[in-house]
Amino acid sequence: MTRAPKQRNERLRDAIRECAWSYDACACAVRAVARENGEALFSCDRSHVGHWVAGVKPSGSTARYLAEAISRRLGRVADPACLGLLRGDSLEPDLDGLDWWGHAPAIDLLTVGRADLERRAFGLTALYSLAALAVPLESWQEIADRGRRAQGGNVAVGPREIDAVRDMLTVFSTADERFGGGHARLAVVQYLTSDVAGFLQGRFSSDRDRVAMFSAAAEMTYLAGWKAFDSSLHGLAQRYYVQSLRLANEADDRALAGFTLRAMAHQAVDLGHGQEALQLANSSIEWSKGRTTPAATALFTIVSARGHGATGxxxxxxxxxxxxxxxxxxxxxxxxxxxxxxSGFTETSLASQAGQALRDLGDLPAAEAQLRRSIATRDTEAYRRTHTLTLANLADVQCAQGRLRGAVENWNRAMDAMAGVQSGRASAAVKNIRTRLGSLGARLPSFAKRLDQRAAAFAKGTTTGGQVTP
Incomplete structure (x- = not known):
């Protein structure tokens, strides 16, 4: 019995032509999206693209990486189905196609939260999407009014329930700063999908109580997004951020919405999307104008500095x-x-962000001065994760200036501070140590070799114990 020949994927071929890509360029774009989502597709090359066009279905998440890459290039959503990339006419649902701004936010929050809790692979497979950064700012009031008309469940919600959510938010936020995004992440999601989602669908005795509850829920949902971001689950973080933005919209809380837009800008610039980060940061400033405070405006503005730094x-x-x-x-x-x-946004945090903006710009001496200022003024126990990352950034800047001994000293300090911190960003900082040292060749001084060994042990989930001193 002869096997039926594969059918050439004309839709994919046409999309690649519309992108004006060679097969090499297409493969490079797919690798970039995969890398952004925590997967290294080193072997993906022009021959793979040729096979896909010939009718071979991409394996694993590659179809979704390919669709996202094409969407970015064309400036419109091109899903796997439209590109003829589905195997058996289906992919496991990833919630990418939902119209997040067309439904009740409490229902969509439940959809995301339950997928996070019940589908173990969801957090790992949810893709970060540039298309999801298109927030309908011009429709803010109409969407908020529609939400108010939809209220009215069976649970009576008042000040005590609002205080309960805020108290839990304080507990979770304090732990997050000390122990990292991986600590109690699913506990936050569980609380969101049980208590908080129930409150959002309840009966409110006044519009004031409703606004307060939706604002508190938006903050808690933001925290779920931030914890996913810190855990390097970028697609999942983006979905929580969008939900936080929608809940702030329901409360007509433009300042809080600006705070979430700022987080989305932070994520975008960390993932290498400087122009999109700048647009989001500017939106946070414009959207909250006249509704916010000096420190909040400072926070939104310093993230715009990071966008400008990333764009040169x-x-x-x-x-x-x-x-x-x-x-x-x-x-x-x-x-x-x-x-x-x-969030602990003070002069210390501002200096850290300024240092990163100047680093991206290439002004390394000025970046070092800002990062040192941040380290010198931080409460290191209360903000252990941020202290760890700032030390790692300082070491990176010192290494780039050829000052290896100082860099190794600060990388060691960063690894000391990581004890007990569950953070994908901290783990990425350790990986960067090995990349940086590896780029210097085999003739490393002994103090740098010891750090490399320590970083290798950390990457394997073990520790060498104690500080490696130069």
Whole structure:
């Protein structure tokens, strides 16, 4: 019995032509999306693309990486089905196709949260999508009004329930800063999908209570997104961020929405999407204008500096850093919203972000000065994860300037601070140590070799114990 020949995938071929890609360029774009989502497709090359066009179905998540790469190139959504990439006419649902702005946010929050809790692979396979960054800012009021008309469940919700959510938020946020995003991440999701989602569908005695509950829920959902982001689950983090934005929209809380847009900008710039990060950061500033406080404005502005740094605009980077510092100088901590106080945004955090913006710009001496300033003023026990990452960034900048001994000393300090911290970003910082040292060749000094061995042991889930001193 002869096997039926594969049918050539004309839709994929046409899409690649519309992208004006060679097969090599297509493979490079797929590898970039895969890398962004935590998978290294080193072997993906032009021959794979040729096989896909010939009718071979991509394996694993590759079909979705390919569809995302094409979507980015064309500026419109091109899903796997439209590209003829499905095997057996189906992929495991990944929630990419849902119209997040067309349904009740409590229902969609349940959809995402339950998928996170019940489908073990969901957090790993949910893709980060540039298309999902298109937030309908112009429809804010219409969407908020529609949500208010839809309220009215069976649970009576008032100040006590609102206080309960805020108390839990404080507990979870404090633990997150000390122990990292991987600590109690699913506990936050469980609380969201049980208590919080129930409250959102309840009966409110006043619109004031409804607004307060939706704002508290938006903060808790933001925290779920932040914890996923810190765990390097970028597609999942993006879905929680969108839900947080929608809940802030229901509360007509533009300042809190700006806070979430700022987080989305932070994620975008960390993933290498400088222009998109800049657009999101600018949206956070514009959307919250007249509704927010000096420290919040400073936070949104310093993230715009990171966008300018990533896009190579030195003049606007410097101007944004100065503007952020001026806004923060006008802040009164007691007058700031809970999400500013909980996140610990101060001069210390601003300096860390400024250092990263200047690093991306290539101004390494100025970046080092800002990062040192951040380290010197931080409460290292309360903000252990951030302290760890700032030390690692400082070491990276020192290494790039050829000062290996100082870099190794600070990388060792960073690894000391990582004890007990469950963070994908911290793990990525350790991986970067090995990459940096590996790029220097085999003739490393002994103190650098010892650090490399320590980083290798960490990557295997073990520790060598104690600090490796140069």
């Amino acid at each position: 605009d030195s003049t606007r980077t410097s101007a944004a850093i100065r503007a952020a510092e001026a806004h923060l100088a006008d802040a009164s901590p007691d007058d700031e919203p809970t999400w500013i106080r909980t």
